[in-house]
Amino acid sequence: MTVPQTDPETFAKEWEAWHREKEEQLAGPHGFLAITSLRWLGSEPERFEDAPGAWSTSAEGVVVELADGEELTVDGVTVTGRHSFGVIAERDSLYPAFGDAVIEVAKRGGHDIVRPRHPENALRTAFTGTPAYAPAPQWVRPGRFLPFEEPRPVTVGAAVEGLEHVYDSPGQVEFEVDGETYRLTTFNGKRPGSLMALFTDRTSGVTTYAANRSVQIGAPDEQGAVRIDFNRAANLPCAYTDLATCPLPPGENRLPVAVEAGERIPLERGGPAA
Structure with a gap:
């Protein structure tokens, strides 16, 4: 050739x-430079400072438990309380939103993770x-x-x-x-x-x-x-x-x-x- x-x-x-x-x-507003943390999910619900809800994973997939006053937008629909994202395939990602931020819910190397993405993250704004x-x-x-x-x-x-x-x-x-x-x-x-x-x-x-x-x-x-x-x-x-x-x-x-x-x-x- x-x-x-x-x-x-x-x-x-x-x-x-x-x-x-x-x-x-x-x-971009929700590109990789907007990521503020990388969280590895376990079986016990855990709260993170840069995302609403308590997050966990099991054989049934990723679950978030939202407290009173907390909500996410998933596929254009507002969700409250307990929400299951189901089993996420390897290298797939979901992006529920809250305010001007999103939370990447994904599976990498066999592990379920969440990565909040905030437009105001300093790594992004200083780029x-x-x-x-x-x-x-x-x-x-x-x-x-x-x-x-x-x-x-x-x-x-x-x-x-x-x-x-x-x-x-x-x-x-x-x-x-x-x-x-x-x-x-x-x-x-x-x-x-x-x-x-x-x-x-x-x-x-x-x-x-x-x-x-x-x-x-x-x-x-x-x-x-x-x-x-x-x-x-x-x-x-x-x-x-x-x-x-x-x-x-x-x-x-x-x-x-x-x-x-x-x-x-x-x-x-x-x-x-x-």
Whole structure:
């Protein structure tokens, strides 16, 4: 697969639009920068200072018990008293609202959690943007998808110590940098048929976030050809906050080459001003 030639100005504008959209999602009123705490639910009801109700979980799922005067809005309906969210699937999230805030009710690594999201959180209001390498067409690499006969479950670590995530991998992508061939194990991407790779490289912990970055890859064509745009190598939420449960890359995705493209260490982690 050859990478189509793009006018440099158009290429830069397309990258800037991608980056702007990602920043807007991250720093939206209820984006990841609005999270004020990460709570791991147990069998005993527990109250938290940044959310109404007493929260617990059991085999029947997540339950909140709201006191007199407390309420949540769930799917547009006001609820009071005891409310069951039922069993939440792995990596799913619900977002009941109260006032101008929401509470993410989710399951991560087999554990039920709640993460209140308040627009006035200081991490969000102080956010000025994420530094990144200037977009460079040479970091758009042609590649080839190498499918497995059957998707393989891959267990990876997480930003939270002791937590693990399991993803099905449909296969690997192979690409070259400076004449050397590399492979990345992929997971399913955001769109049907697309792929996603978590990786580190020789810039990790130097100019880019140490734990991980991710890159979305469009669906392979009929010959398995793919286009990997490392200019869109993106930070995960754990690059900004310790209240994230982000997955870490599989061991084989630690590239022995410096990928000097994409997002860099955020200001919140000591990176340079955007």
